[in-house]
Amino acid sequence: MKPAPFAYHVPNTIDEALAILGNDPDGSRLLAGGQSLVPMLNLRLANFDNLIDINHISGLDHIRIESDSLVIGALTRQYDVAHNDDVRNRLPVLSNALAHIAHTAISNRGTIVGSLCHADPAAELPAVLTAVGGELVVQSAAGTRTIRANDFFNSSFTTAINPNEVATEVRFDLAGGTSGWSFEEVARRHGDFALVGVVIQMTLEKNAISDVRIVVFGVAATPQRITDAEKRLIGQTLNDATLDQAVADVAAALSPPDDIHATAQYRRHVAGVLVRRGLLRALEDANSSA
Amino acid sequence: MATTKHAVDLTVNGESAQVMVEARRTLADVLREELGLTGTKLGCEHGVCGACTVIVDGRTARSCLMFAVQANGCEITTVEGLDTDGKLDFVQQAFTENHGLQCGFCTPGVLMSVHSFLKNNPNPSEEEIRIELSGNICRCTGYQNIVKSIAAAAAASR
């Protein structure tokens, strides 16, 4: 046993959870899969007076396709999403990203929404949401609102969710048309957090790029879009010159951290390599979907 | 701060147990200290090493990352639940025959992971075995013999 004492609450409904949360928003924390929160409590990096276990709230465990979104409930486990056929068919970048995350015993309990709310800068799912687009649905005693992916990640471990709110689901946009994706990551071991990762979503029109999002993660406080490269690639095709330019834009946009896992210079280099590879793979995927 | 105790009812290896514990006690603490089931090991206590892996309602979980109160009403299987009257089960047997352990500290967690893994995938490739094993750290045997043991257990299960 390592955590400091806390009061444990197990509400059966969202309203009950919101009422408990409302009593002491800053001193309380929601407990979903516990796969990020409990390590922090065990290491005493954090402690809270109240833990509100949301695992017994019904209606939060679902995977649904709704017109142009893939909707995943707050209690849906990463393992179940990774092994879901609808997800594999309609949003394969998510299945692919999940294969890089942690290990079975962790993903059996860890949730998709919990990972997004935790907002670890080296985590895969925030980058996937940023690249494909989408929104979180959050609820408080005052009502429900949605937060778009681009407005969600404020800084490391910090999101736009307020302390008195509960996220109930995430909605990933499903791209139409001739579109493709790629997911590239370098980590020390399988299942470790990324040293550097890249997620790309690309749409083609008449063989040229009509829309592209390039997201690099593990290099900054939040998933980072390389907007200069994105803008320059619109209307283009991929060739040595456009790829070199994209890699140069990546290097210019990033000032990654130096830490025990890798130097800043190494991370910047790898980001360029992965973006080049990722653009080509996304293009190939888009062409094969056409 | 509250140090209230909670009543927790659980079934461990087919036997029901009731304990009174503080909310901050992990499932691993309760298995080891309240129920005396010290087969489940604690290495890192933050989810990385896999030594504490047990099966909760049919799925593996890190018992260091789950509070015992959360296991209320759950069925737990630990390494102590694998043998039948002292006769090793097929995974344990395969590890014995293939030198799959040395000090044995990581072994309970590995055995629980392997059980669940082979149930979902009775015919794994070596690569799949290695990916699954990435969640369990062994400091001594070396993974070669663990991989060999898992492949042998898979063959025995088919």
Ligand SMILES: Cc1cc2nc3c(=O)[nH]c(=O)nc-3n(C[C@H](O)[C@H](O)[C@H](O)COP(=O)(O)OP(=O)(O)OC[C@H]3O[C@@H](n4cnc5c(N)ncnc54)[C@H](O)[C@@H]3O)c2cc1C
């Ligand atoms: C050994 C190990 C390796 C891992 N490797 C990776 C990896 O490679 N990549 C990766 O991305 N992750 C990794 N993780 C983290 C894992 O994916 C977590 O499961 C995930 O980050 C958090 O999900 P959770 O459901 O467990 O959330 P919890 O730990 O329960 O919660 C995390 C945070 O989110 C908040 N929260 C949770 N749900 C909600 C909600 N519905 N509304 C509002 N706030 C909420 C909590 O209050 C808490 O602050 C690893 C974890 C471990 C232990």
Ligand code: FES
């Ligand atoms: S003790 Fe639980 S994973 Fe290491």
Ligand code: FES
């Ligand atoms: S056998 Fe000693 S740690 Fe694995």
